[in-house]
Amino acid sequence: MPELPEVETVRRGLIPPLEGHVLTHVEARRDTLRFPIPKDFGKRLTGRKVLAVRRRAKYLLVDFDDGQVMILHLGMSGRVTMSYGRPNAYEKHDHLIFESASGWVLRFNDARRFGLVDLTTIADWPNHPLIKDIGPEPLTDAFDGAVLAVAIKGRRSPIKIVILDQTVVAGIGNIYASEALHKAKIAPERPAADLSRADCDRLAVAIKQVLERAIEVGGSTLRDHVQPNGELGYFQHEWSVYGRTGEPCRICTAAIEQIVQTGRTTFFCRTCQPA
DNA sequence: CGGCGGTCCTGTCAGC
DNA sequence: TGCTGACAGGACCGCC
Numbered sequence: 030m031p032e033l034p035e036v037e038t039v040r041r042g043l044i045p046p047l048e049g050h051v052l053t054h055v056e057a058r059r060d061t062l063r064f065p066i067p068k069d070f071g072k073r074l075t076g077r078k079v080l081a082v083r084r085r086a087k088y089l090l091v092d093f094d095d096g097q098v099m100i101l102h103l104g105m106s107g108r109v110t111m112s113y114g115r116p117n118a119y120e121k122h123d124h125l126i127f128e129s130a131s132g133w134v135l136r137f138n139d140a141r142r143f144g145l146v147d148l149t150t151i152a153d154w155p156n157h158p159l160i161k162d163i164g165p166e167p168l169t170d171a172f173d174g175a176v177l178a179v180a181i182k183g184r185r186s187p188i189k190i191v192i193l194d195q196t197v198v199a200g201i202g203n204i205y206a207s208e209a210l211h212k213a214k215i216a217p218e219r220p221a222a223d224l225s226r227a228d229c230d231r232l233a234v235a236i237k238q239v240l241e242r243a244i245e246v247g248g249s250t251l252r253d254h255v256q257p258n259g260e261l262g263y264f265q266h267e268w269s270v271y272g273r274t275g276e277p278c279r280i281c282t283a284a285i286e287q288i289v290q291t292g293r294t295t296f297f298c299r300t301c302q303p304a
Numbered sequence: 305c306g307g308c309g310g311t312c313c314t315g316t317c318a319g320c
Numbered sequence: 321t322g323c324t325g326a327c328a329g330g331a332c333c334g335c336c
Contacts, residue, residue: 035329
């Protein structure tokens with residue numbers, strides 16, 4: 030579920046209950062997610078005040094008043110749920126609990142446990158092994174067609190696979206890779222290095238537009254919870270190709286097709302995205 | 305270095 | 321209804 034827009038939506042939802050508030054109780058209910066949860070996780074964060082909730086690629090970063098930074102990745106199935114006051118009961122797969130002096134209780138729930146949490150510091154987080162090699166943030170001026178052209182130089186893999194590479198551009202996942210390529214009218218199988226400079230410009234713009242629109246729609250669903258049930262918000266109703274095999278392209282009415290690339294499904298319109 | 309396949313884990317859904 | 325297998329929004333790791 031969580032690609033950049035979903036993580037950004039969660040980030041925005043976490044600001045009111047967390048920023049400027051002390052965590053009165055923090056608890057890890059198991060030892061391991063994708064990696065071991067840091068020792069004394071709860072003890073190290075209980076009593077700390079949250080200074081900011083930030084995002085880098087698909088990672089959430091929570092800054093604390095003692096210089097600690099919590100890194101949280103939602104993996105495939107991770108979600109954050111909020112309740113005002115303690116819930117009657119924890120749900121299955123509620124792994125991390127954060128009680129805030131604001132009155133809100135946050136729970137990180139992740140059935141598949143591909144998510145991860147780690148603790149680092151304000152000085153060290155950019156060099157964290159999971160973060161240091163990540164490419165430019167797509168919604169900033171650090172990313173454009175020129176930057177993309179350099180990043181994909183010499184890459185013979187299909188462009189769909191290459192934009193999923195987090196060192197090329199941060200935050201693209203399987204849904205938005207297909208969506209951006211359709212918007213840019215580029216076939217997913219084309220070797221990345223064969224893209225023209227004009228292709229790169231169109232693709233960079235399409236990536237920005239698709240992600241921005243998804244954030245806009247996802248963000249509008251927030252109120253007293255962070256994405257109910259971890260659902261995608263309303264952007265799924267606007268998907269152009271993802272999950273629409275056999276349905277008519279919204280641009281040309283041709284049937285949407287699907288292929289498998291490196292084990293993952295890709296959706297496209299052969300008319301709009303000629304090989 | 306680039307590219308590919310295997311792998312972590314559980315839930316859901318289609319098909320029999 | 322119950323079982324089985326395929327598949328799912330991520331990304332690291334080892335191997336070629």
